Amino acid sequence: MSAADTPAARKPGDRLALNLMHFARALRAAGLPVGPGKLLEAIEAVEAVGLGNRADFYWALHAVLVTRHDQSELFDQAFHVFWRNPDILKRMMAMMLPTVRTEATTNQPEMSQRVADALREAAPGVEAPEKTEIELEASFTVSAAERLQSKDFETMTAAEMAEAKRMLARIALPVAEATTRRFRPDPSGPRVDPRATLRRMLRAGGDLTDLARRRRRTRPPPLVVLCDISGSMTRYSRMLLHFMHAVTNDRDRVHSFVFGTRLTNITRHLRHKDVDVAVDAVSQAVADWSGGTRIGSALRSFNRVWARRVLGQGAIVLLITDGLDRDAGEGLADEADRLHKSCRRLVWLNPLLRWEGFAPKSSGIRALLPHVDDFRAAHSLNSLAELADVLSREGPRRHEGMRRWLKEAAG
Amino acid sequence: MPNPRPAPLPASVDATLDLLTGGSYVADRSLATSLYLALKLRRPLFLEGEAGVGKTEIAKVLSATLGRKLLRLQCYEGLDAAAAVYEWNYARQMMEIRLAEATGDRDRDALSADLFSDRFLVKRPLLQALEPDLAGPPVLLIDELDRTDEPFEAYLLEILSDFQVSIPEYGTIRAAEPPIVILTSNRTREIHDALKRRCFYHWVDYPSAAREREILAVKAPQADARLAAQVVGFVQSLRGMDLYKAPGVAETLDWAQALVELNQLELEPTVINDTLGTLLKYQDDIARIQGSEAARILAQVKTELAATTAR
Numbered sequence: 001m002s003a004a005d006t007p008a009a010r011k012p013g014d015r016l017a018l019n020l021m022h023f024a025r026a027l028r029a030a031g032l033p034v035g036p037g038k039l040l041e042a043i044e045a046v047e048a049v050g051l052g053n054r055a056d057f058y059w060a061l062h063a064v065l066v067t068r069h070d071q072s073e074l075f076d077q078a079f080h081v082f083w084r085n086p087d088i089l090k091r092m093m094a095m096m097l098p099t100v101r102t103e104a105t106t107n108q109p110e111m112s113q114r115v116a117d118a119l120r121e122a123a124p125g126v127e128a129p130e131k132t133e134i135e136l137e138a139s140f141t142v143s144a145a146e147r148l149q150s151k152d153f154e155t156m157t158a159a160e161m162a163e164a165k166r167m168l169a170r171i172a173l174p175v176a177e178a179t180t181r182r183f184r185p186d187p188s189g190p191r192v193d194p195r196a197t198l199r200r201m202l203r204a205g206g207d208l209t210d211l212a213r214r215r216r217r218t219r220p221p222p223l224v225v226l227c228d229i230s231g232s233m234t235r236y237s238r239m240l241l242h243f244m245h246a247v248t249n250d251r252d253r254v255h256s257f258v259f260g261t262r263l264t265n266i267t268r269h270l271r272h273k274d275v276d277v278a279v280d281a282v283s284q285a286v287a288d289w290s291g292g293t294r295i296g297s298a299l300r301s302f303n304r305v306w307a308r309r310v311l312g313q314g315a316i317v318l319l320i321t322d323g324l325d326r327d328a329g330e331g332l333a334d335e336a337d338r339l340h341k342s343c344r345r346l347v348w349l350n351p352l353l354r355w356e357g358f359a360p361k362s363s364g365i366r367a368l369l370p371h372v373d374d375f376r377a378a379h380s381l382n383s384l385a386e387l388a389d390v391l392s393r394e395g396p397r398r399h400e401g402m403r404r405w406l407k408e409a410a411g
Numbered sequence: 412m413p414n415p416r417p418a419p420l421p422a423s424v425d426a427t428l429d430l431l432t433g434g435s436y437v438a439d440r441s442l443a444t445s446l447y448l449a450l451k452l453r454r455p456l457f458l459e460g461e462a463g464v465g466k467t468e469i470a471k472v473l474s475a476t477l478g479r480k481l482l483r484l485q486c487y488e489g490l491d492a493a494a495a496v497y498e499w500n501y502a503r504q505m506m507e508i509r510l511a512e513a514t515g516d517r518d519r520d521a522l523s524a525d526l527f528s529d530r531f532l533v534k535r536p537l538l539q540a541l542e543p544d545l546a547g548p549p550v551l552l553i554d555e556l557d558r559t560d561e562p563f564e565a566y567l568l569e570i571l572s573d574f575q576v577s578i579p580e581y582g583t584i585r586a587a588e589p590p591i592v593i594l595t596s597n598r599t600r601e602i603h604d605a606l607k608r609r610c611f612y613h614w615v616d617y618p619s620a621a622r623e624r625e626i627l628a629v630k631a632p633q634a635d636a637r638l639a640a641q642v643v644g645f646v647q648s649l650r651g652m653d654l655y656k657a658p659g660v661a662e663t664l665d666w667a668q669a670l671v672e673l674n675q676l677e678l679e680p681t682v683i684n685d686t687l688g689t690l691l692k693y694q695d696d697i698a699r700i701q702g703s704e705a706a707r708i709l710a711q712v713k714t715e716l717a718a719t720t721a722r
Contacts, residue, residue, distance in 0.1 A: 181487070181490075
């Protein structure tokens with residue numbers, strides 16, 4: 001039983017409030033932080049500007065509901081879809097707004113999947129499409145979240161993707177921290193802090209009191225992600241971009257690159273807080289989606305152009321590729337060696353590892369293997385969570401599991 | 412020795428160029444222009460470029476030719492205010508407290524006021540740069556800024572825009588006249604836009620062949636003209652190659668000096684092989700150039716030089 005069914009809510013003004021509420025819910029479902037307080041403000045704002053002018057209406061809502069510049073795009077899409085819906089608009093106009101004119105509906109850019117999903121749920125009078133898969137899910141005994149953990153990114157539905165993205169955002173790689181040259185106060189620290197001691201003494205009127213102590217601050221080392229987006233990786237690349245986005249926005253000093261036939265730095269695009277906008281920006285910046293792979297030349301240009309700029313201060317490198325190389329691994333070993341020597345740790349994530357019978361036989365894989373410290377799968381949430389586990393331990397530079405792979409590659 | 416009367420700041424780009432030449436620094440006009448603007452409009456100058464192209468040298472030359480004090484802040488990771496701006500002399504302060512206790516003739520307020528006075532303040536380069544100097548505002552060189560971390564960079568924002576430092580116990584120190592600030596970066600990390608916005612920016616590139624010969628003539632005059640021409644030709648063609656680290660001007664000078672020490676009047680393949688380490692600093696690069704490749708480049712350089720002299 002919703003508020004709309006009570007007699008009091010059938011007044012025209014409440015009708016608008018109700019629609020605003022649905023709109024706010026749509027925005028919230030699309031990921032904007034719109035709470036009840038915001039909704040009340042929005043209602044006030046709309047009342048204040050009146051409904052005579054669509055632009056005023058838009059900007060009033062915008063002023064209230066958008067709190068960061070990068071939310072603006074989602075708001076814009078949601079606004080145009082939601083307030084264009086003939087049902088809502090017809091009802092609104094019939095009741096109270098003969099002056100509002102509908103906008104031309106042509107040339108609407110393809111709206112993001114998120115907004116579409118959110119609106120389908122939130123818009124009144126629009127039936128959500130039948131969910132046939134629910135019955136299917138009921139036949140499994142494991143919980144949905146558990147299944148999702150081990151599910152291949154390749155086979156996920158949109159809803160599962162959304163859930164997976166939420167989980168990805170929580171993974172957040174707790175990388176083992178490196179000691180810096182800065183200090184923080186610590187009562188049991190190994191060093192005396194003269195400044196703090198002196199201030200403490202003055203507070204006590206010049207008497208010698210306990211010594212204040214300090215210890216070195218730690219911080220996560222820089223993280224560099226090199227991700228293959230060639231044809232053979234297509235099924236994973238979107239999800240991996242979400243992973244990279246989650247990691248990038250979780251901390252500072254993360255640099256992300258993608259490569260196919262050439263290398264592109266996508267760090268700036270991924271810094272965008274909204275993941276869909278960020279991924280869109282990346283897809284526009286990258287010219288070689290789903291093409292061939294030249295791992296050797298990509299690593300070469302990384303080593304020459306970027307390594308000195310982003311690998312300082314003991315960086316950890318995540319190399320995400322299936323190792324299938326168009327150049328058959330030519331020149332790859334030298335570049336991988338150089339890369340390995342200039343970072344703290346080189347971790348190779350390979351989605352092919354999900355296959356039981358995977359054998360490191362391709363020339364690209366054999367060229368890379370001797371130069372990486374760790375070799376792991378990257379096809380599901382579980383495997384990425386495992387990665388977090390590995391990185392949070394300092395451990396030996398070369399992981400013990402590597403020996404098996406090297407032997408197989410040699411054999 | 413600093414001059415008793417400071418040299419005036421240059422009044423034009425040409426004067427700036429002359430000033431640099433006077434300090435035996437052979438500069439491009441583009442660099443002189445940015446430097447002139449920085450001096451004239453009193454903004455920091457941000458110099459970026461590969462290692463060994465003479466970024467640091469500019470500050471040294473400015474200090475020498477203008478007769479100003481040079482304050483150099485070498486950046487490193489974890490550089491903090493205590494090492495860059497000021498620190499209290501804790502040992503002396505504690506001694507002062509003990510002395511006051513022993514004699515018992517001072518009250519607490521006077522003591523604590525005195526403890527944070529000029530006497531106990533250890534001034535580091537950034538604070539020194541704000542102090543008035545008889546010879547005029549000093550040259551402040553903030554070297555290899557890319558080696559610090561972001562917190563220090565953010566700290567610099569206040570100093571570079573307002574030329575003032577706040578010390579909680581002491582007050583705010585403000586420069587009567589802003590110092591001449593040169594910042595350098597090797598680009599091992601991107602510097603934040605906010606800092607770059609407060610500075611004039613100049614990318615210091617490798618010099619042209621003619622410019623580099625001039626530099627050699629000024630800095631390594633013992634080298635024979637023909638040898639110098641060959642050295643420059645060789646280095647220039649190395650820079651055109653696909654090397655991991657191309658040699659900078661500093662390396663050219665080192666190499667020329669090494670060859671002079673070895674009494675070479677002309678480049679020879681064997682000598683090149685023996686001295687390549689002064690020029691290239693990566694084993695991969697050395698392995699690539701050594702031997703036949705070096706001989707090939709040398710032959711090419713010699714034919715080119717012969718062609719230009721014949722003309």
